[in-house]
Amino acid sequence: MANNAVPKSITRIREEWNGLPVRYVIIVISFVVLSLILIASILLSNRGQGIFLAILFFELAFFYKFMRSPKVMDRSVLVYKFLFRSIKGETVIAKFRLPDGFLERIIPIRAFHQDGIIEFMENKYGLLMRIEPSRICEDDIDTHIQRTRSLVDSLHGELLTKAFVCSVQETNSRSLARNIVNIINTRELTPEQKKHLDSIYHHALENNNTVIQWKFYVFLGLGTYTTLDKAIIAKKQYFPGFSEKLQKLGILVMPLKNKDALASAYKQCITQGGYT
Protein backbone atom coordinates (compact mmCIF):
# COMPACT_ATOMS: atom_id res chain seq x y z
CA MET A 1 0.00 0.00 0.00
CA ALA A 2 1.15 3.50 -0.72
CA ASN A 3 2.45 5.87 1.87
CA ASN A 4 -0.64 7.60 3.15
CA ALA A 5 1.02 10.59 4.76
CA VAL A 6 -1.28 13.54 4.65
CA PRO A 7 -0.47 16.91 6.13
CA LYS A 8 -2.84 17.95 8.87
CA SER A 9 -4.90 21.02 8.13
CA ILE A 10 -5.50 23.80 10.59
CA THR A 11 -8.88 23.37 12.22
CA ARG A 12 -11.35 25.80 10.78
CA ILE A 13 -13.09 28.00 13.29
CA ARG A 14 -16.26 29.70 12.18
CA GLU A 15 -18.70 31.99 13.90
CA GLU A 16 -22.21 30.73 14.32
CA TRP A 17 -25.60 32.32 14.82
CA ASN A 18 -28.30 30.08 16.25
CA GLY A 19 -26.33 27.02 15.19
CA LEU A 20 -25.88 28.26 11.61
CA PRO A 21 -22.61 29.63 10.24
CA VAL A 22 -22.77 33.43 10.02
CA ARG A 23 -21.51 33.27 6.42
CA TYR A 24 -24.42 31.03 5.51
CA VAL A 25 -26.94 33.34 7.23
CA ILE A 26 -25.59 36.33 5.27
CA ILE A 27 -25.87 34.40 2.00
CA VAL A 28 -29.44 33.27 2.78
CA ILE A 29 -30.47 36.85 3.65
CA SER A 30 -28.88 38.08 0.40
CA PHE A 31 -30.81 35.49 -1.57
CA VAL A 32 -34.07 36.41 0.20
CA VAL A 33 -33.53 40.11 -0.52
CA LEU A 34 -32.71 39.39 -4.18
CA SER A 35 -35.80 37.20 -4.50
CA LEU A 36 -38.01 39.91 -3.00
CA ILE A 37 -36.58 42.50 -5.41
CA LEU A 38 -37.22 40.17 -8.34
CA ILE A 39 -40.80 39.42 -7.17
CA ALA A 40 -41.45 43.14 -6.72
CA SER A 41 -40.04 43.80 -10.19
CA ILE A 42 -42.35 41.17 -11.69
CA LEU A 43 -45.37 42.63 -9.95
CA LEU A 44 -44.60 46.30 -10.51
CA SER A 45 -43.00 46.47 -13.99
CA ASN A 46 -45.14 46.75 -17.10
CA ARG A 47 -42.91 44.71 -19.37
CA GLY A 48 -40.01 42.26 -19.25
CA GLN A 49 -41.74 40.20 -16.59
CA GLY A 50 -40.67 37.00 -18.34
CA ILE A 51 -37.00 37.92 -17.93
CA PHE A 52 -37.42 38.65 -14.22
CA LEU A 53 -39.32 35.39 -13.79
CA ALA A 54 -36.52 33.47 -15.53
CA ILE A 55 -33.89 35.17 -13.34
CA LEU A 56 -35.92 34.32 -10.22
CA PHE A 57 -36.20 30.71 -11.36
CA PHE A 58 -32.45 30.43 -11.98
CA GLU A 59 -31.69 32.16 -8.69
CA LEU A 60 -33.83 29.68 -6.74
CA ALA A 61 -32.42 26.74 -8.71
CA PHE A 62 -28.87 27.98 -8.01
CA PHE A 63 -29.68 28.32 -4.33
CA TYR A 64 -31.12 24.81 -4.17
CA LYS A 65 -28.23 23.24 -6.07
CA PHE A 66 -25.33 24.98 -4.31
CA MET A 67 -26.53 26.65 -1.10
CA ARG A 68 -29.41 24.67 0.30
CA SER A 69 -27.57 23.84 3.53
CA PRO A 70 -24.35 24.92 5.26
CA LYS A 71 -22.78 21.57 4.34
CA VAL A 72 -23.69 21.93 0.65
CA MET A 73 -22.46 25.52 0.72
CA ASP A 74 -19.09 24.44 2.17
CA ARG A 75 -18.70 21.87 -0.57
CA SER A 76 -19.70 24.34 -3.31
CA VAL A 77 -17.23 26.92 -2.05
CA LEU A 78 -14.47 24.35 -2.03
CA VAL A 79 -15.36 23.09 -5.51
CA TYR A 80 -15.21 26.63 -6.90
CA LYS A 81 -11.98 27.39 -5.07
CA PHE A 82 -10.41 24.35 -6.69
CA LEU A 83 -11.99 25.29 -10.03
CA PHE A 84 -10.49 28.80 -9.96
CA ARG A 85 -7.11 27.40 -8.98
CA SER A 86 -7.39 24.98 -11.86
CA ILE A 87 -8.34 27.76 -14.32
CA LYS A 88 -5.45 29.92 -13.10
CA GLY A 89 -3.09 27.04 -13.81
CA GLU A 90 -2.42 26.31 -10.16
CA THR A 91 -3.36 22.69 -10.54
CA VAL A 92 -1.99 21.72 -7.19
CA ILE A 93 -5.09 19.81 -6.36
CA ALA A 94 -4.59 17.93 -3.11
CA LYS A 95 -3.98 14.34 -4.05
CA PHE A 96 -4.13 11.59 -1.48
CA ARG A 97 -2.96 8.14 -2.37
CA LEU A 98 -5.27 6.89 0.31
CA PRO A 99 -8.12 4.74 -0.97
CA ASP A 100 -11.53 6.34 -0.49
CA GLY A 101 -12.95 5.72 2.91
CA PHE A 102 -9.84 4.00 4.28
CA LEU A 103 -9.58 6.15 7.39
CA GLU A 104 -13.35 6.30 7.65
CA ARG A 105 -13.32 2.51 7.80
CA ILE A 106 -10.82 2.50 10.65
CA ILE A 107 -12.42 5.36 12.55
CA PRO A 108 -16.12 5.00 11.82
CA ILE A 109 -17.11 8.00 13.96
CA ARG A 110 -19.42 10.56 12.43
CA ALA A 111 -19.91 13.06 15.28
CA PHE A 112 -19.70 13.76 18.98
CA HIS A 113 -23.00 15.18 20.20
CA GLN A 114 -24.21 16.82 23.39
CA ASP A 115 -23.84 14.90 26.63
CA GLY A 116 -21.16 12.69 25.13
CA ILE A 117 -23.35 10.80 22.67
CA ILE A 118 -21.14 9.41 19.92
CA GLU A 119 -22.59 8.92 16.46
CA PHE A 120 -21.02 6.20 14.32
CA MET A 121 -21.52 5.25 10.71
CA GLU A 122 -24.75 3.39 9.93
CA ASN A 123 -26.67 5.46 12.50
CA LYS A 124 -25.21 3.69 15.50
CA TYR A 125 -24.85 5.56 18.78
CA GLY A 126 -22.88 4.98 21.96
CA LEU A 127 -21.29 6.44 25.08
CA LEU A 128 -17.73 6.29 26.34
CA MET A 129 -16.76 6.38 29.98
CA ARG A 130 -13.45 6.44 31.77
CA ILE A 131 -13.52 4.19 34.80
CA GLU A 132 -11.36 3.57 37.84
CA PRO A 133 -11.89 0.00 39.04
CA SER A 134 -11.46 -0.82 42.70
CA ARG A 135 -9.03 -3.43 44.00
CA ILE A 136 -10.67 -6.66 45.10
CA CYS A 137 -9.18 -8.94 47.74
CA GLU A 138 -9.14 -12.73 47.29
CA ASP A 139 -12.03 -13.22 49.72
CA ASP A 140 -14.38 -10.97 47.76
CA ILE A 141 -13.52 -12.27 44.31
CA ASP A 142 -16.53 -14.61 44.03
CA THR A 143 -18.98 -11.87 44.99
CA HIS A 144 -17.28 -9.54 42.54
CA ILE A 145 -17.55 -12.08 39.73
CA GLN A 146 -21.25 -12.57 40.50
CA ARG A 147 -21.83 -8.82 40.39
CA THR A 148 -19.88 -8.47 37.14
CA ARG A 149 -21.96 -11.27 35.66
CA SER A 150 -25.08 -9.48 36.79
CA LEU A 151 -23.85 -6.32 35.02
CA VAL A 152 -23.23 -8.21 31.77
CA ASP A 153 -26.58 -10.00 32.07
CA SER A 154 -28.29 -6.65 32.42
CA LEU A 155 -27.44 -5.90 28.78
CA HIS A 156 -30.53 -6.28 26.66
CA GLY A 157 -31.95 -5.31 23.30
CA GLU A 158 -29.36 -3.65 21.12
CA LEU A 159 -27.09 -2.71 24.02
CA LEU A 160 -23.51 -3.87 23.87
CA THR A 161 -20.48 -3.10 25.95
CA LYS A 162 -16.77 -2.89 25.33
CA ALA A 163 -14.07 -2.64 27.94
CA PHE A 164 -10.83 -1.06 26.82
CA VAL A 165 -7.69 -1.09 28.94
CA CYS A 166 -4.64 0.75 27.74
CA SER A 167 -1.14 0.95 29.22
CA VAL A 168 0.48 4.34 29.53
CA GLN A 169 4.09 4.86 30.45
CA GLU A 170 4.75 7.62 32.94
CA THR A 171 7.82 8.66 34.78
CA ASN A 172 7.49 8.53 38.54
CA SER A 173 7.94 12.25 38.74
CA ARG A 174 4.85 13.08 36.77
CA SER A 175 2.11 11.42 38.83
CA LEU A 176 3.80 11.64 42.21
CA ALA A 177 4.93 15.23 41.83
CA ARG A 178 1.44 16.20 40.63
CA ASN A 179 -0.14 14.68 43.73
CA ILE A 180 2.34 16.32 46.07
CA VAL A 181 1.77 19.75 44.54
CA ASN A 182 -1.95 19.14 44.86
CA ILE A 183 -1.65 18.28 48.55
CA ILE A 184 0.59 21.26 49.27
CA ASN A 185 -1.85 23.60 47.55
CA THR A 186 -5.07 22.25 49.01
CA ARG A 187 -4.31 21.29 52.61
CA GLU A 188 -3.15 23.22 55.62
CA LEU A 189 0.23 21.80 56.60
CA THR A 190 2.80 22.45 59.28
CA PRO A 191 6.23 23.76 58.15
CA GLU A 192 7.72 20.32 58.95
CA GLN A 193 5.15 18.55 56.79
CA LYS A 194 5.76 21.00 53.97
CA LYS A 195 9.48 20.43 54.23
CA HIS A 196 8.97 16.68 54.16
CA LEU A 197 6.68 16.86 51.10
CA ASP A 198 9.15 19.19 49.42
CA SER A 199 11.93 16.64 49.85
CA ILE A 200 9.70 13.89 48.39
CA TYR A 201 8.80 16.21 45.51
CA HIS A 202 12.46 16.80 44.66
CA HIS A 203 13.22 13.10 45.02
CA ALA A 204 10.35 12.30 42.62
CA LEU A 205 11.62 14.83 40.09
CA GLU A 206 15.08 13.28 40.13
CA ASN A 207 13.72 9.77 39.64
CA ASN A 208 13.52 9.05 35.93
CA ASN A 209 12.31 5.45 36.12
CA THR A 210 9.16 4.77 34.13
CA VAL A 211 6.07 3.19 35.64
CA ILE A 212 3.18 1.60 33.84
CA GLN A 213 -0.24 3.09 34.40
CA TRP A 214 -3.43 1.54 33.06
CA LYS A 215 -6.28 3.58 31.71
CA PHE A 216 -9.67 1.91 31.77
CA TYR A 217 -12.52 2.79 29.44
CA VAL A 218 -15.99 1.30 29.06
CA PHE A 219 -18.08 1.83 25.96
CA LEU A 220 -21.83 1.34 26.00
CA GLY A 221 -23.37 0.83 22.56
CA LEU A 222 -26.92 2.18 22.51
CA GLY A 223 -27.90 0.62 19.18
CA THR A 224 -29.12 1.94 15.83
CA TYR A 225 -31.42 4.96 15.71
CA THR A 226 -32.67 7.04 12.80
CA THR A 227 -32.29 10.36 14.62
CA LEU A 228 -30.18 11.88 17.36
CA ASP A 229 -33.30 12.63 19.41
CA LYS A 230 -34.10 8.93 19.58
CA ALA A 231 -30.52 8.21 20.67
CA ILE A 232 -30.83 10.85 23.42
CA ILE A 233 -34.02 9.13 24.63
CA ALA A 234 -32.21 5.77 24.53
CA LYS A 235 -29.38 7.21 26.61
CA LYS A 236 -31.86 8.43 29.23
CA GLN A 237 -33.49 5.02 29.19
CA TYR A 238 -30.41 2.81 29.45
CA PHE A 239 -27.45 4.72 30.85
CA PRO A 240 -28.54 5.45 34.47
CA GLY A 241 -29.18 1.77 35.21
CA PHE A 242 -25.92 0.65 33.60
CA SER A 243 -23.92 3.33 35.39
CA GLU A 244 -25.47 2.40 38.74
CA LYS A 245 -24.59 -1.25 38.20
CA LEU A 246 -20.98 -0.25 37.47
CA GLN A 247 -20.84 1.87 40.62
CA LYS A 248 -22.17 -1.03 42.69
CA LEU A 249 -19.09 -2.93 41.55
CA GLY A 250 -17.03 -0.29 43.31
CA ILE A 251 -16.06 1.32 40.02
CA LEU A 252 -15.69 5.05 39.72
CA VAL A 253 -17.52 6.06 36.53
CA MET A 254 -16.55 9.21 34.65
CA PRO A 255 -18.65 9.63 31.49
CA LEU A 256 -16.75 11.50 28.79
CA LYS A 257 -19.08 14.32 27.76
CA ASN A 258 -16.65 16.82 26.36
CA LYS A 259 -15.83 16.57 22.64
CA ASP A 260 -12.13 17.11 23.22
CA ALA A 261 -12.01 14.44 25.93
CA LEU A 262 -13.73 11.98 23.61
CA ALA A 263 -11.41 12.82 20.72
CA SER A 264 -8.41 12.46 23.00
CA ALA A 265 -9.59 9.06 24.30
CA TYR A 266 -10.14 7.75 20.79
CA LYS A 267 -6.85 9.14 19.62
CA GLN A 268 -5.19 7.25 22.43
CA CYS A 269 -6.94 4.04 21.37
CA ILE A 270 -5.32 4.29 17.94
CA THR A 271 -2.02 6.03 18.35
CA GLN A 272 -1.31 5.35 21.98
CA GLY A 273 -1.11 9.10 22.67
CA GLY A 274 0.76 8.65 25.91
CA TYR A 275 3.40 6.55 24.24
CA THR A 276 4.19 8.47 21.06
Add this chain to the structure above:
Amino acid sequence: MKLLKKIRNKIDEISRAADNQLYWDSLSRKIGPTSIKESPEYVIIDNRLLARTIIAGIPPISDIGGYPADMKPTVVDELLVISAKGHSIAFSYTVIPVPNVESMKMLDQAIFMNKVAQESFRDKGQDGRIDKTKQPPLKYGLEAEDFADNYREVYKNTQKMYHTAFIIVIWGKNRDALREAESHVTVILESNRIYMRSRTIGTWTHSWQLSHILSG
Protein backbone atom coordinates in the same frame (compact mmCIF):
# COMPACT_ATOMS: atom_id res chain seq x y z
CA MET B 1 -15.73 15.21 -27.84
CA LYS B 2 -12.18 15.32 -26.50
CA LEU B 3 -12.81 18.73 -24.99
CA LEU B 4 -16.01 17.51 -23.38
CA LYS B 5 -14.17 14.54 -21.88
CA LYS B 6 -11.44 16.82 -20.62
CA ILE B 7 -13.97 19.12 -18.96
CA ARG B 8 -15.79 16.16 -17.44
CA ASN B 9 -12.54 14.76 -16.08
CA LYS B 10 -11.62 18.13 -14.65
CA ILE B 11 -15.01 18.45 -12.93
CA ASP B 12 -14.62 14.93 -11.52
CA GLU B 13 -11.16 15.75 -10.24
CA ILE B 14 -12.27 19.02 -8.64
CA SER B 15 -15.31 17.40 -7.12
CA ARG B 16 -13.19 14.61 -5.66
CA ALA B 17 -10.69 17.09 -4.28
CA ALA B 18 -13.49 19.06 -2.58
CA ASP B 19 -14.89 15.86 -1.06
CA ASN B 20 -11.45 14.91 0.17
CA GLN B 21 -10.94 18.33 1.70
CA LEU B 22 -14.28 18.07 3.50
CA TYR B 23 -13.36 14.62 4.70
CA TRP B 24 -10.00 15.69 6.09
CA ASP B 25 -11.71 18.49 7.97
CA SER B 26 -13.99 15.91 9.53
CA LEU B 27 -13.87 14.23 12.88
CA SER B 28 -12.10 11.09 11.69
CA ARG B 29 -9.31 13.30 10.42
CA LYS B 30 -8.94 15.02 13.78
CA ILE B 31 -8.87 11.78 15.70
CA GLY B 32 -6.86 9.82 13.19
CA PRO B 33 -3.09 9.86 12.94
CA THR B 34 -1.30 11.69 10.16
CA SER B 35 -0.73 8.48 8.29
CA ILE B 36 -1.67 4.84 8.47
CA LYS B 37 0.10 2.26 6.36
CA GLU B 38 -1.08 -1.29 6.42
CA SER B 39 1.16 -4.31 6.11
CA PRO B 40 0.17 -7.95 6.61
CA GLU B 41 2.05 -8.07 9.91
CA TYR B 42 1.16 -4.71 11.47
CA VAL B 43 -0.11 -1.21 10.91
CA ILE B 44 2.42 1.61 10.68
CA ILE B 45 1.14 4.76 12.36
CA ASP B 46 2.72 8.11 11.54
CA ASN B 47 5.68 6.28 10.00
CA ARG B 48 7.18 5.74 13.45
CA LEU B 49 4.90 3.50 15.49
CA LEU B 50 3.95 -0.08 14.75
CA ALA B 51 0.66 -1.51 15.95
CA ARG B 52 -0.15 -5.20 15.87
CA THR B 53 -3.39 -6.85 16.91
CA ILE B 54 -4.03 -10.26 18.40
CA ILE B 55 -7.45 -11.88 18.47
CA ALA B 56 -7.84 -14.20 21.43
CA GLY B 57 -10.21 -17.14 21.48
CA ILE B 58 -9.74 -18.26 17.89
CA PRO B 59 -8.81 -21.94 17.66
CA PRO B 60 -6.45 -23.22 14.95
CA ILE B 61 -9.19 -25.59 13.73
CA SER B 62 -12.94 -25.32 14.16
CA ASP B 63 -13.17 -28.67 15.96
CA ILE B 64 -12.04 -27.21 19.28
CA GLY B 65 -13.05 -24.26 21.39
CA GLY B 66 -11.04 -21.05 21.51
CA TYR B 67 -11.28 -20.78 25.29
CA PRO B 68 -10.97 -23.56 27.90
CA ALA B 69 -14.20 -24.59 29.59
CA ASP B 70 -12.70 -23.86 33.01
CA MET B 71 -11.07 -20.55 32.22
CA LYS B 72 -9.62 -18.78 35.24
CA PRO B 73 -11.09 -15.37 36.00
CA THR B 74 -7.59 -14.10 36.76
CA VAL B 75 -6.37 -14.14 33.15
CA VAL B 76 -6.91 -10.41 32.75
CA ASP B 77 -5.04 -9.79 36.02
CA GLU B 78 -2.10 -11.73 34.64
CA LEU B 79 -2.21 -9.68 31.44
CA LEU B 80 -2.30 -6.42 33.39
CA VAL B 81 0.86 -7.39 35.25
CA ILE B 82 2.92 -7.34 32.04
CA SER B 83 5.57 -4.71 32.47
CA ALA B 84 5.22 -2.89 29.20
CA LYS B 85 8.67 -1.37 28.95
CA GLY B 86 9.53 -0.23 25.44
CA HIS B 87 6.08 -1.07 24.19
CA SER B 88 2.44 -0.42 25.04
CA ILE B 89 -0.43 -2.84 25.30
CA ALA B 90 -4.21 -2.45 25.23
CA PHE B 91 -6.97 -4.98 25.75
CA SER B 92 -10.45 -4.66 24.34
CA TYR B 93 -13.27 -6.97 25.31
CA THR B 94 -16.64 -6.74 23.60
CA VAL B 95 -19.85 -8.33 24.83
CA ILE B 96 -22.93 -8.40 22.60
CA PRO B 97 -25.96 -10.16 24.11
CA VAL B 98 -27.86 -12.69 22.05
CA PRO B 99 -31.61 -12.75 22.82
CA ASN B 100 -32.68 -16.06 24.39
CA VAL B 101 -35.11 -16.87 21.56
CA GLU B 102 -32.31 -16.45 19.05
CA SER B 103 -29.94 -18.48 21.25
CA MET B 104 -32.39 -21.38 21.27
CA LYS B 105 -32.74 -21.21 17.51
CA MET B 106 -28.94 -21.21 17.12
CA LEU B 107 -28.61 -24.17 19.46
CA ASP B 108 -31.43 -26.04 17.70
CA GLN B 109 -29.60 -25.61 14.43
CA ALA B 110 -26.30 -26.68 15.99
CA ILE B 111 -27.91 -29.80 17.50
CA PHE B 112 -29.46 -30.69 14.14
CA MET B 113 -26.15 -30.23 12.30
CA ASN B 114 -24.43 -32.31 14.97
CA LYS B 115 -26.92 -35.15 14.47
CA VAL B 116 -26.50 -35.00 10.71
CA ALA B 117 -22.71 -35.16 11.13
CA GLN B 118 -23.00 -38.15 13.46
CA GLU B 119 -25.38 -39.98 11.13
CA SER B 120 -23.11 -39.44 8.15
CA PHE B 121 -20.49 -41.61 9.85
CA ARG B 122 -22.87 -44.50 10.39
CA ASP B 123 -22.97 -46.18 7.03
CA LYS B 124 -25.82 -48.51 6.57
CA GLY B 125 -25.27 -51.97 5.19
CA GLN B 126 -27.16 -53.45 2.25
CA ASP B 127 -29.69 -54.93 4.62
CA GLY B 128 -30.45 -51.49 6.04
CA ARG B 129 -28.82 -52.23 9.39
CA ILE B 130 -26.31 -49.82 10.95
CA ASP B 131 -22.68 -50.91 10.74
CA LYS B 132 -21.65 -50.60 14.41
CA THR B 133 -17.96 -50.75 13.56
CA LYS B 134 -18.19 -47.26 12.08
CA GLN B 135 -18.73 -44.77 14.86
CA PRO B 136 -18.60 -40.96 14.61
CA PRO B 137 -15.67 -39.25 16.33
CA LEU B 138 -16.16 -38.77 20.05
CA LYS B 139 -16.08 -34.98 19.71
CA TYR B 140 -19.56 -35.04 18.16
CA GLY B 141 -20.88 -36.79 21.26
CA LEU B 142 -19.18 -34.29 23.59
CA GLU B 143 -20.44 -31.42 21.46
CA ALA B 144 -23.99 -32.77 21.62
CA GLU B 145 -23.75 -32.91 25.43
CA ASP B 146 -22.54 -29.30 25.58
CA PHE B 147 -25.29 -28.13 23.25
CA ALA B 148 -27.92 -29.90 25.37
CA ASP B 149 -26.48 -28.37 28.57
CA ASN B 150 -26.43 -24.89 27.05
CA TYR B 151 -29.95 -25.33 25.68
CA ARG B 152 -31.15 -26.31 29.17
CA GLU B 153 -29.51 -23.22 30.71
CA VAL B 154 -31.05 -20.89 28.15
CA TYR B 155 -34.44 -22.60 28.34
CA LYS B 156 -34.50 -22.31 32.15
CA ASN B 157 -33.24 -18.73 31.83
CA THR B 158 -30.32 -19.34 34.18
CA GLN B 159 -27.74 -18.21 31.61
CA LYS B 160 -27.56 -15.84 28.67
CA MET B 161 -25.52 -16.21 25.49
CA TYR B 162 -23.21 -13.56 24.12
CA HIS B 163 -21.11 -12.83 21.10
CA THR B 164 -17.70 -11.80 22.39
CA ALA B 165 -14.47 -10.47 20.95
CA PHE B 166 -11.19 -10.19 22.81
CA ILE B 167 -8.65 -8.13 20.91
CA ILE B 168 -5.21 -7.22 22.15
CA VAL B 169 -3.34 -4.31 20.60
CA ILE B 170 0.42 -3.96 20.90
CA TRP B 171 2.33 -0.80 20.02
CA GLY B 172 6.05 -0.66 19.61
CA LYS B 173 8.61 1.59 17.97
CA ASN B 174 10.15 -1.29 16.07
CA ARG B 175 9.66 -4.97 15.28
CA ASP B 176 11.77 -6.11 18.21
CA ALA B 177 9.58 -4.24 20.67
CA LEU B 178 6.51 -5.78 19.08
CA ARG B 179 7.99 -9.28 19.27
CA GLU B 180 8.91 -8.81 22.92
CA ALA B 181 5.44 -7.60 23.84
CA GLU B 182 3.81 -10.38 21.89
CA SER B 183 5.90 -13.00 23.64
CA HIS B 184 4.62 -11.77 27.04
CA VAL B 185 1.02 -11.91 25.85
CA THR B 186 1.41 -15.27 24.10
CA VAL B 187 2.90 -16.92 27.17
CA ILE B 188 0.00 -15.83 29.36
CA LEU B 189 -2.67 -16.81 26.85
CA GLU B 190 -1.06 -20.17 26.07
CA SER B 191 -0.56 -20.98 29.75
CA ASN B 192 -4.28 -20.41 30.23
CA ARG B 193 -5.01 -22.55 27.14
CA ILE B 194 -6.54 -19.67 25.20
CA TYR B 195 -5.98 -19.94 21.46
CA MET B 196 -5.21 -16.81 19.51
CA ARG B 197 -4.30 -15.41 16.11
CA SER B 198 -1.92 -12.56 15.59
CA ARG B 199 -1.96 -12.11 11.86
CA THR B 200 -4.19 -11.00 9.03
CA ILE B 201 -6.93 -13.56 8.57
CA GLY B 202 -8.82 -12.98 5.31
CA THR B 203 -10.48 -9.59 5.65
CA TRP B 204 -9.52 -9.39 9.33
CA THR B 205 -6.59 -7.11 8.77
CA HIS B 206 -4.92 -5.32 11.66
CA SER B 207 -6.67 -2.06 10.75
CA TRP B 208 -10.01 -3.88 10.64
CA GLN B 209 -9.38 -5.18 14.12
CA LEU B 210 -8.52 -1.66 15.29
CA SER B 211 -11.73 -0.38 13.76
CA HIS B 212 -13.64 -3.09 15.62
CA ILE B 213 -12.37 -1.64 18.88
CA LEU B 214 -13.36 1.90 17.91
CA SER B 215 -16.72 1.23 16.29
CA GLY B 216 -20.11 1.19 17.94
